[in-house]
Amino acid sequence: MNKVLSMFWSFFKIGAFTFGGGYAMIPLIQAEVVDNKKWIEKDDFLDILVIAQSFPGALAVNASIFIGYRIGGVVGAIMALLGTVLPSFTIIYFIAAFFMQFRNNYYVDLVFKGISAAVPMLVLIAVVSLSNSINRNYMNFIIVIVTVIAIAILNIHPVLVIVISGIYGYLYYRKKVE
Structure with missing residues (x-):
């Protein structure tokens, strides 16, 4: 139970001090659960991110559920x-309740401009950190380039790219294993 409470507190701190959504939380989650607490290995973390990304919902929320389940079962997932x-919900609740009072405040505007710049x-740190876990070979390099072109230039929906990449990975790597 101590591990589950420690995990709750770790995710609470990450949730409370991360701005920018799920992708901005990834390097902090990795630092906490892989590097500091050593609850899971880096390869397992990368697998969890792939699974979490393929499910609907926020990446950080999905990843936290998978990590929590891995560490403490159903109770761990819930915690x-x-x-x-909880931090985001609480902050959003109070901002919504009092937003009209400070929405045009010059100093609040400056704070949000600073946060949005960071x-x-x-997100870049998350990309660099995760890219260090990927095998650097010719095929993975091609997949990255094709994915960027498909999403950024051809405007193919990311879900479709993920599904196609999953099918390709299954077919390509299945032949290598057999």
């Missing part, structure tokens, strides 16, 4: 979920 969403860097 990780609560730890991740968020892309948090």
Whole structure:
């Protein structure tokens, strides 16, 4: 039970101090559960991210549920979920309740401009960190390029790209294993 409570507190801190959504939370979750607490291995973390990304919903929420379940079963999944969403829910609730009083405040506007400038860097850190876990070979390089072109230039929906990549990975790597 101590591990589950510790996990709740870890996800609560991450949820409370991360701005920018699920992708911005990934490097903090990785630092906490892989590097600091050593609850899971980096390869397992990457697998969890792939699974979490393929399900509907926020990436960080899905990942926290999978990690929580891995560490503490159903209770762990619930506690990780609560730890991740309670800070955001509480903050959004209070902002919504009092937003009209400070929405045009000059200083609040400056704070949000500073936060919005930092968020892309948090996402970039997540991309760099995750890219270090990928095998650097010719085929993975081609997949990355085709994926970027499909999404950024051809405007193919990311879900379709994920499904096609999954099918391709199954077919390509199945032949290598057999």
